[in-house]
Amino acid sequence: MKGMSLIVKTISDFVVGFIIIFGAYIVLYGHLTPGGGFAGGVIIASAFILLMLAHGKDVAFSKLGERAAHILDSAGALAFLLIGWVGVVGGYFFMNVFGRGEQFRLLSSGMILPGNIAIAFKVASSLFLVFSALAVFRRRSFRSMIEGELR
Amino acid sequence: MTVYFLCVVLLTMGLYCLVAKKNIVKKVIGLVIMDYAVNLYLIIIGYKKGGVAPVVERGMNSAMLERFVDPLPQALVLTSIVIGLGVLALMVAMCIRIYERHGTFDMSQISKLRG
Amino acid sequence: MNPVPLFVAIPLGAAFLIPMLGIWWKKSGEALAALSTATLAVMAILSIGSTAVAYHMGGWAPPVGIALVSDGLTVLLLIAVNVIAFLCIIFSLKYMTAYSGLPKYYSLFMLMVAGMNGVVVSGDLFNLYVFLEVASIASYALVAFGTEADELEAGFKYLVLGSVASVMILFAIGTVYAVTGTLNMADAAREISTRFSGAGAMNPALLLAAAMFLMGFSLKAALVPFHAWLPDAHPSAPAPISAMLSGVVIKSLGIYAICRVFFHVFGFDPNVMGSVILANSMIWLAVLSIVVGGLLAIGQWDYKRLLAYSSIGQVGYVMLGLGVGARVLATGGPRSLAALAILGGLFHLVNHAFFKSLLFLSSGAIQHATGTRDMKQMGGLREKMPITSAVTNLAALSISGVPPFSGFWSKLIILIAVVKAEHYVIAGIAIVMAFVTLAYYVKVQREIIFGSVRGAVERAKEVPAAMYVPLIILAIVCVGFGLLYPVFGYRILEPARDALMNSAEYVKLVLG
Numbered sequence: 001m002k003g004m005s006l007i008v009k010t011i012s013d014f015v016v017g018f019i020i021i022f023g024a025y026i027v028l029y030g031h032l033t034p035g036g037g038f039a040g041g042v043i044i045a046s047a048f049i050l051l052m053l054a055h056g057k058d059v060a061f062s063k064l065g066e067r068a069a070h071i072l073d074s075a076g077a078l079a080f081l082l083i084g085w086v087g088v089v090g091g092y093f094f095m096n097v098f099g100r101g102e103q104f105r106l107l108s109s110g111m112i113l114p115g116n117i118a119i120a121f122k123v124a125s126s127l128f129l130v131f132s133a134l135a136v137f138r139r140r141s142f143r144s145m146i147e148g149e150l151r
Numbered sequence: 152m153t154v155y156f157l158c159v160v161l162l163t164m165g166l167y168c169l170v171a172k173k174n175i176v177k178k179v180i181g182l183v184i185m186d187y188a189v190n191l192y193l194i195i196i197g198y199k200k201g202g203v204a205p206v207v208e209r210g211m212n213s214a215m216l217e218r219f220v221d222p223l224p225q226a227l228v229l230t231s232i233v234i235g236l237g238v239l240a241l242m243v244a245m246c247i248r249i250y251e252r253h254g255t256f257d258m259s260q261i262s263k264l265r266g
Numbered sequence: 267m268n269p270v271p272l273f274v275a276i277p278l279g280a281a282f283l284i285p286m287l288g289i290w291w292k293k294s295g296e297a298l299a300a301l302s303t304a305t306l307a308v309m310a311i312l313s314i315g316s317t318a319v320a321y322h323m324g325g326w327a328p329p330v331g332i333a334l335v336s337d338g339l340t341v342l343l344l345i346a347v348n349v350i351a352f353l354c355i356i357f358s359l360k361y362m363t364a365y366s367g368l369p370k371y372y373s374l375f376m377l378m379v380a381g382m383n384g385v386v387v388s389g390d391l392f393n394l395y396v397f398l399e400v401a402s403i404a405s406y407a408l409v410a411f412g413t414e415a416d417e418l419e420a421g422f423k424y425l426v427l428g429s430v431a432s433v434m435i436l437f438a439i440g441t442v443y444a445v446t447g448t449l450n451m452a453d454a455a456r457e458i459s460t461r462f463s464g465a466g467a468m469n470p471a472l473l474l475a476a477a478m479f480l481m482g483f484s485l486k487a488a489l490v491p492f493h494a495w496l497p498d499a500h501p502s503a504p505a506p507i508s509a510m511l512s513g514v515v516i517k518s519l520g521i522y523a524i525c526r527v528f529f530h531v532f533g534f535d536p537n538v539m540g541s542v543i544l545a546n547s548m549i550w551l552a553v554l555s556i557v558v559g560g561l562l563a564i565g566q567w568d569y570k571r572l573l574a575y576s577s578i579g580q581v582g583y584v585m586l587g588l589g590v591g592a593r594v595l596a597t598g599g600p601r602s603l604a605a606l607a608i609l610g611g612l613f614h615l616v617n618h619a620f621f622k623s624l625l626f627l628s629s630g631a632i633q634h635a636t637g638t639r640d641m642k643q644m645g646g647l648r649e650k651m652p653i654t655s656a657v658t659n660l661a662a663l664s665i666s667g668v669p670p671f672s673g674f675w676s677k678l679i680i681l682i683a684v685v686k687a688e689h690y691v692i693a694g695i696a697i698v699m700a701f702v703t704l705a706y707y708v709k710v711q712r713e714i715i716f717g718s719v720r721g722a723v724e725r726a727k728e729v730p731a732a733m734y735v736p737l738i739i740l741a742i743v744c745v746g747f748g749l750l751y752p753v754f755g756y757r758i759l760e761p762a763r764d765a766l767m768n769s770a771e772y773v774k775l776v777l778g
Contacts, residue, residue, distance in 0.1 A: 067289060070285060074283065078286070081282070092321070092322055092323065093271040096325075
């Protein structure tokens with residue numbers, strides 16, 4: 001994938017930052033408004049997918065390397081599991097041991113916020129990996145198809 | 152009642168697509184339609200006429216809380232969509248691999264295992 | 267601390283740690299998978315005889331929160347799943363070295379174990395569905411792990427039919443929620459037993475849900491006529507995965523879920539309309555599976571395919587025991603007779619888990635040594651691979667019901683129960699098909715193990731110790747189950763049977 005035209009590249013460069021900020025907002029306010037870790041993670045992943053569509057695989061991987069994405073993928077899930085373990089302090093798995101805080105404030109409702117952040121990392125990196133894996137697949141199978149036709 | 156019936160119609164349409172089409176990508180599409188028919192069904196179960204989104208805001212009283220639609224099926228649907236996404240990614244990846252091996256999407260040409 | 271959530275947390279943690287550590291440490295998969303499955307197996311064995319508990323996730327009491335339940339039936343399944351998973355991992359250490367991408371293999375394997383343990387301990391219908399999907403997705407990927415043409419085709423079939431099953435199950439769960447207003451199994455059971463008992467009070471929506479559940483779980487358990495994926499998927503997977511799929515996956519996702527949902531949530535009771543219909547359809551599915559699985563197995567020349575068809579037939583016996591028990595309960599017959607039938611079914615479930623995983627692992631060892639699965643190209647394996655041949659013989663004798671091995675006792679209990687329940691025709695069919703089972707395992711012995719050395723066997727050598735030690739352990743278990751029934755039956759099987767039969771006790775356990 002070489003990327004698309006100059007117009008697409010410029011515009012996508014311009015919006016990618018905003019998309020990521022919007023995704024982060026959805027994640028951080030997931031316990032107060034509609035949204036949460038999964039929805040925000042999908043939005044963040046879509047920013048990287050946009051980069052990949054507009055500029056090609058190499059530019060996208062220079063922003064978020066494949067190896068880094070793999071590590072983030074596992075780390076997000078492990079962080080969520082760890083949050084579950086923290087609850088054991090209170091007697092039960094996934095018990096909300098942090099303070100509930102004041103209603104309608106960002107730092108409230110205990111471990112839902114860290115849980116959302118962990119899930120967002122997991123979802124963003126794994127969706128990005130799924131998309132890149134399918135993109136690589138497509139290129140390779142396309143080549144093999146052409147070779148098959150030449151033979 | 153009609154909406155439940157329409158959900159079942161959608162489900163059977165997906166099933167028909169899955170059974171009748173030979174192209175494996177179309178089979179995948181049929182499966183996705185079935186999946187979404189069930190998601191729709193779950194959402195309708197929790198729906199209330201004239202209901203509002205179950206989001207608590209500042210200054211709400213209990214009369215307004217009464218008008219909320221049931222949020223539990225929505226949580227179920229969200230989970231089911233995530234699962235469906237995982238299955239879909241796996242299915243598409245498998246379709247591409249099958250195309251690599253066989254050079255076709257036609258199930259009747261792919262099918263070798265029998266007996 | 268209560269160990270119940272650890273059965274899910276440990277394999278899940280291992281599944282996510284393995285790919286992360288795999289970037290730097292190539293052997294992370296082997297080490298972590300072996301370590302965590304060993305821990306799980308020990309934990310499962312230690313939980314024998316423990317009192318039944320309901321664990322409240324996050325401290326929320328059911329029906330609001332998610333409950334994890336551990337009773338006799340759970341312990342039975344946990345032992346089968348975790349012990350076999352551990353032995354399959356040990357077998358994989360050597361066997362899987364021929365494949366690439368091993369951290370992914372072990373990661374998926376642990377996800378599958380996490381999903382199965384989750385299904386078994388879950389006390390909540392939707393949670394059951396989620397874990398069922400986790401286990402299923404991992405097993406779809408594992409069936410296609412080799413990415414050869416056959417494996418992809420089998421994996422795709424399994425994926426499509428498995429997803430249809432999941433859709434059915436989700437539809438049924440939604441319907442149960444619509445009728446009862448709860449997803450907690452105990453709470454739903456209480457609602458159904460209080461609101462819909464008495465003559466003619468069965469809700470048609472609930473009957474639809476029951477039919478959808480039966481279809482979905484039968485697809486997962488590969489009962490005839492929902493079996494089409496199994497003879498493709500099980501032989502195509504790598505041998506340890508075949509052993510897991512045939513040994514425990516179809517049982518924990520299919521049979522166990524049928525037990526939990528039908529015996530506990532819907533309940534087999536003369537007061538509940540439609541429970542006789544359900545019990546009858548369970549018996550019909552079982553008889554069909556026994557007949558079709560057995561007859562199709564005879565004609566197979568691919569060794570693993572023969573084993574796969576044999577799985578269908580043997581799962582039919584498990585279902586027959588459970589179905590007859592359910593019918594006796596539903597028609598208000600003597601509870602002791604129902605207890606006998608259910609005990610036979612559960613006994614055969616455990617037996618089949620152990621001897622079928624042994625057979626599939628030994629088929630992997632044979633394939634590893636000879637390079638073929640075609641029975642026409644083998645013969646005289648006894649001289650070249652004495653240990654593998656010996657354990658294969660043991661397992662074959664056990665599965666075909668030769669006394670005094672375990673398979674004989676479980677089939678005997680089922681048959682006695684079927685005769686006592688006055689289903690003479692079904693009993694006749696079951697006896698004939700037991701002889702057919704013997705016939706095709708005699709064919710296996712004649713073609714592969716005995717006779718003169720020929721074909722691919724000439725080059726074969728005995729497999730390394732890492733591969734035959736798990737086989738020997740499984741063989742000891744098979745023999746032990748037959749001879750030492752009074753010891754372990756009292757501690758494992760009878761609590762499981764009592765848990766399954768007492769729906770009211772389950773409700774009391776979870777809801778307090």
